[in-house]
Amino acid sequence: MGQNGSNGSSPAPGANPISKLGPRCIALVGPFQSGKTTLLEAILARSGAIQRQGTVDAGSSVGDASAQARHHKMSVEATFATTSFMGDSYTFIDCPGSVEFIHDMRSVLPAIDAAVVVCEADEKKVPQLQLILRELEDQNIPRFLFLNKIDKADKRVRETIKLLQPASRVPLLLRQIPIWKGDLIAGFVDLALERAFVYKEYAPSQIVDLAGEDLSREREARFTMLETLADHDDELMEQLLEDIQPPRDKVFDDLARDLRDRIVCPVLLGCATRANGVLRLLKALRHEAPGVAETAVRLGVQANGDAVALVLKTFHTTHGGKMSVARVLAGQAGDGTTFTTSAGAADRVSGVFKLMGSSFEKRGPASAGETVAFGKLDHAKTGDTLSSGKQPHAPLADVKPLPPVLAIAVQAKERKDDVKLGAAFAKLSEEDPSLTVVHNAENHEVIIWGQGEMHLRVATERLADRFAVPVVTHPPTVGYRETIRKPITIRGRHKKQSGGHGQFGDVVVEIKPLTRGTGFAFEEQITGGVVPRNYIPAVEEGVTDALQHGPLGFPVVDVSVTLIDGSYHTVDSSDMAFRTAGRIALVDGLPQCQPVLLEPIHLVEIVCPTDATAKMNAILSGRRGQILGFDTREGWDGWDCVRALMPESEIGDLIIEVRSGTAGVGSFTFKFDHMAELTGRAADQIVAARRAAE
Incomplete structure (x- = not known):
């Protein structure tokens, strides 16, 4: 039986139990540069969705289709592609591996059925692998591990598993072992199927007979796999103790159950560049990954016959407007369906689209399990739960962005683009919720916070490329302050005569330093009405004005100002005059108070x-x-x-x-x-x- 054959299960004639699971959604995740985009390309080529397997280096892959991804030769956002394999529909999501773009991965995880963790035998990437696996573990996602670049492996597979195991909380279960030809890996043995395959470049692998050392290695490795499965199956444990070979169907049932219960992480081998091991991966997904029904139960979907969907990603396209990529978890939704978010905002779907990288192809209604793009859902945001029912559905997921770690100040290169920049920021934040835009009124700066240098660089490139707003950037202004060390008593007098009513305000204030962190305090100790009560608030306003810009050039804090004396004119005094007098007193007095930078x-x-x-x-x-x-x-x-x-x-x-x-x-x-x-x-x-x- 070739690699295109069954995995050993025997359904009744005409039955197709796999298809009952419905369209499935699988995320490709893993450390940076582990080969996820290349694996997606191999999957699409193997399943017939594309005629030829493209490459990242040549800029011809379905994934990494954005200008920024192709320029930097790295995934900077989640890419969606729908295909079919052996009659079943799948949407694969190629997730960025860089920690700077990890929010796109975290946003899609709640709605997927399973994840394929793509990694390689590189000790330096174990911490990255641990980050990825921890996200999957925390969100209870079933997962396979695809050990990629097996053709370049310089370690034995068992050594590699031992190296990677600390990154996983559950056992990494070796499903395949390599067939060695000298120092090169020529193929693999499927331990569950008990068959050996020799790799053929860009073609299905060829079955070969097992003999000699390969046969003894297979038996030893298979027994180790079965021992791990037996930890959660008493019947299988008894069979192993009695030297009874378990039926192949039982082994596959155990593999599927343990995967879905997230108590093991099966490990498969391959080389995405040559498409080796890809069909076997697709077979494992087809027979062992759960379907949308189990995912809906995990998320707590309450459909009641209504359509329920979870928004995984938001795009703003040049011609199609806003697109909300969503997984339908129950019911059916089509053009004209009215969705309500959990917050109660309602929108009518304007078009349903199939996803293939950067292209959106119009299609008919979407049923439970399908991942599609809905057009013109103006109120829907990434992470929103949508329902076609009369009442909003409770939120199914709450994936908050990680705390930001780097900021830049941004302004439009040309002043005429200031208004466009505000609109572009709004769309950019919708597409990438891990970006935070803050307006700093004190320094008149717009600050973008993100997850790292490349994250912010891509954001500014998108502003120019996608939204036609070139920008200039600089480091944000640090929030320095100043205070004083020495008290002083000083007079501030404002007197001006310019015909008619003049201006007169005269105050004496006492300026003192306060304990660090106290802020600002204003008091008055006026006796005898030397400064009328109605002018005292104006004096405080003048003092406050002066504190905004101290003698060192920064706002002044931890200062106490007490109004103790002054004088007024019955005709020429006014609020403005006393405000000016208060400001003059501080401007003249603060430099004499030994100002110090904070x-x-x-x-x-x-x-x-x-x-x-x-x-x-x-x-x-x-x-x-x-x-x-x-x-x-x-x-x-x-x-x-x-x-x-x-x-x-x-x-x-x-x-x-x-x-x-x-x-x-x-x-x-x-x-x-x-x-x-x-x-x-x-x-x-x-x-x-x-x-x-x-």
């Missing part, structure tokens, strides 16, 4: 593999960080959490060093802790730069 200090927590902890300590120390200590990361074997106090100015590009020192997997969170005095050359340079900018 810089914001944040509490930073870095998470990293344990073997990188020493590097993180060195990085923190080199950035003026005060290390508070470290602990093991809760729930993560082999990871630490390092805590430190660090100036905001040093956090700016911290993530670049953290990722460089942790093979791309380290990250951090931070929150404001306190303001601290900054003196000396560093303070002088900051003040000089501020004055030059002004």
Whole structure:
């Protein structure tokens, strides 16, 4: 029986139990540059969806079709492609492997039936693999592991499994072993099917007979596989103890059940570039991956005959407008269906589309299990639960973006594009919820927060390429402040005569420093009505005005101002005059109060593999960080959490060093802790730069 044959199960004539599972949705996930996009291409070629297998390097793949993905030769967003295999429909989702774009993967996981984790025998990528597997484990997703680039393996498969096992909480179950020809892998043995296959480049593998050393290796490896399965099957355990060979159908049933119960992660071998092992992977998905019914139960879908769908991704296309990619989990939805989000917003579907990379092809209604794009759902956002019922459906998933770690200030290259930039930001945030746009009114800056340098670079490229708004960027302004060390009492007088009524305001204020973090306090101790009560609020406004820009060029904090004396004119005094007098008193007085610069200090927590902890300590120390200590990361074997106090100015590009020192997997969170005095050359340079900018 060739690789296009069955896996050994024997359904009744005319029956097709697999098709009852409905259209399935499978995510291809894994570390950066593990070959996910190439595997998608091989799957589409093997299943007949495309005539020829393209490549990432040539820019001819179905995945990575965006201008940014092709330019950088890496996946920067989830790619969807629908195909069929042996009469069953599948949508495969090629998810980015870089931690900077991981939110696209996290957003699609709740609605998929299973994941194929693509990885290779590279010890440096084990931490990345652990990040991916942890997401799948936390969301209870059944998963296969596809050991890619097997043709370039320099380790025995058992050594590789031992290397990768620490990344998985459940056993990595070897389903296949390689057939060696010298130092090269010529094919594989399917341990469940008990058949050997020799690879044929870009063609189905050829069955060969097992003999000699290959046969003894197969028997040993098969027994190890069955022992693992027997941990959850008493009947199988008894058969092994009695040296009874279990029926092949029972072995496949156990494999399917353990996969769906997420108590093992089956491991398959292959080479996506040559399409080796791809048909066997498709067979495993067909017979063992769960269908939409089980996924709906896992998510808690309450359909009641209505259509229910989960939005996985949002696109804004040039000609088709907004497209909401969604998995239909129950019922049927077509052109004209009215969907209501869990928040109660309703929209009418304008077109249903089949997905194939960057192309959208109009099609008929979508049934349970299908993954399609719905047109013009203006209120729907990525992660929304949609229902055609009279009442909104409870949210099926809540995948929040990871905390941002890097920011840039952005402005349109040409002032005429300012309005367009605001609209582009709104669409960009819809397409990628892990981007956060913040308007900093104090510094008149628009700040984009993201997951790393490449993430923000792609975002600015999209603004120019997709939304026709070229931008310029610079580091965000650090939130420096200033305060005073010395008290002073000073008079502020504003007197102006220009014909008719003049302007007169006269105040005496006492300026004192306050405890760090107190902020600003204003009091009055006026006696005898030397400053009428109705003018005192205006004095406070003038004082507040002056505190916005202190003698060093920054807002002034931790200052107490007390109005103690003054005078007024019955005709020429006014609110504006006393406001001006209050401001003059502060402008003249603050430079005499020994002003000092304050810089914001944040509490930073870095998470990293344990073997990188020493590097993180060195990085923190080199950035003026005060290390508070470290602990093991809760729930993560082999990871630490390092805590430190660090100036905001040093956090700016911290993530670049953290990722460089942790093979791309380290990250951090931070929150404001306190303001601290900054003196000396560093303070002088900051003040000089501020004055030059002004």
